[in-house]
Amino acid sequence: MKITVIGGVNADVSGISLKPVRKADSNPARIRINSGGVGRNIAENLLRLGAAVIFVSAVGDDVFAEFLREHFAAAGLDASRLIVRGGMSTGLYILLLEPGGGLFAAVNSMEAVESITPADLENARNDAGASDLVILDANLLPETLDAAARLAEDVPLMADTVSAEKAGRVAGILPRLSLLKTNRAEAAALAGFSLDTEEALREGCRKLLSLGLKEICVTLGPGGVLCASEEGMFMLPALPAETVNVNGAGDAFAAGAAWHYCLGGGAGIPAGRGTAARGLFGSAAAAITVECGGAVCENITAEKVYERLAAVSKPGENHECL
Numbered sequence: 001m002k003i004t005v006i007g008g009v010n011a012d013v014s015g016i017s018l019k020p021v022r023k024a025d026s027n028p029a030r031i032r033i034n035s036g037g038v039g040r041n042i043a044e045n046l047l048r049l050g051a052a053v054i055f056v057s058a059v060g061d062d063v064f065a066e067f068l069r070e071h072f073a074a075a076g077l078d079a080s081r082l083i084v085r086g087g088m089s090t091g092l093y094i095l096l097l098e099p100g101g102g103l104f105a106a107v108n109s110m111e112a113v114e115s116i117t118p119a120d121l122e123n124a125r126n127d128a129g130a131s132d133l134v135i136l137d138a139n140l141l142p143e144t145l146d147a148a149a150r151l152a153e154d155v156p157l158m159a160d161t162v163s164a165e166k167a168g169r170v171a172g173i174l175p176r177l178s179l180l181k182t183n184r185a186e187a188a189a190l191a192g193f194s195l196d197t198e199e200a201l202r203e204g205c206r207k208l209l210s211l212g213l214k215e216i217c218v219t220l221g222p223g224g225v226l227c228a229s230e231e232g233m234f235m236l237p238a239l240p241a242e243t244v245n246v247n248g249a250g251d252a253f254a255a256g257a258a259w260h261y262c263l264g265g266g267a268g269i270p271a272g273r274g275t276a277a278r279g280l281f282g283s284a285a286a287a288i289t290v291e292c293g294g295a296v297c298e299n300i301t302a303e304k305v306y307e308r309l310a311a312v313s314k315p316g317e318n319h320e321c322l
Helices: 038-049 063-075 118-129 142-152 167-176 184-191 198-210 249-263 274-290 302-312
Strands: 002-006 010-017 029-036 052-059 082-084 091-097 103-109 133-137 157-160 179-183 215-219 225-229 232-236
Touching (some): 002 038, 002 118, 010 063, 010 103, 029 038, 038 052, 038 157, 142 167, 157 167, 157 249, 179 184, 184 198, 184 215, 232 274, 274 302
Parallel strands (some): 002 052, 002 133, 052 082, 133 157, 157 179
Antiparallel strands (some): 010 029, 091 103, 215 225, 225 232
């Protein structure tokens, strides 16, 4: 299995507050610096699941770029396709978490990644064309996403909307997508109306599918995930987990869904085949990740995802089709 990922890379600076966060005040916290970025996190998760991964992104020429290269080497992730932008800052994501690991607020700067142009992607044409799946994230600008979609030609294409602020960037490539991973706020930004109710959420998914998108998974945090395609709409519960840090859970879900898509489900995968099974597989990867301290769980493997699924799935179990 070969997957090309084109998207964001940054250093994550996370602070887990020791007490409930107080606004407009300095909050004592445990602070960690890790490698991150939606595309990078998806790529490392896929690598740990067992895929051959090509990762394309851009960094600056600063200390954070060196920090990321060290982490790439430690994870076994190839850094040779990182574009270096002299005079630019490497992506930085700063997040403040509540004591239980929930996100309170975050800010980001993705100058180097947003500088990637369609011309920069020409060097990835052969890699993309030889892949089983190409994954894009909305840290890329719309014209670069469009170019990347053309680059993939007949290869299945997946995208992650990254944030509500950036979700609209993928609008132009929706008809080209085999799979879209998003969350409620991001899907609402794409659909153009609030998805605060279950009926609105279903209506938003129907609208996006009507635009040519083949399959969508909307993660809902502790509310589970809604996955939809021509097979139907499936509301799946969140899998049990002892949450330490929610950062990276969505990226792990995306990687799990991508892995399942490339395998096609079937023998050896407790979740089975199809849209609902893809949601379960991604949910199992996310459940493992929230129990770890970093954006990517260093111990995640395909076998551990299978085990998590086997522990919660019952033979013949049906999931709610909406």
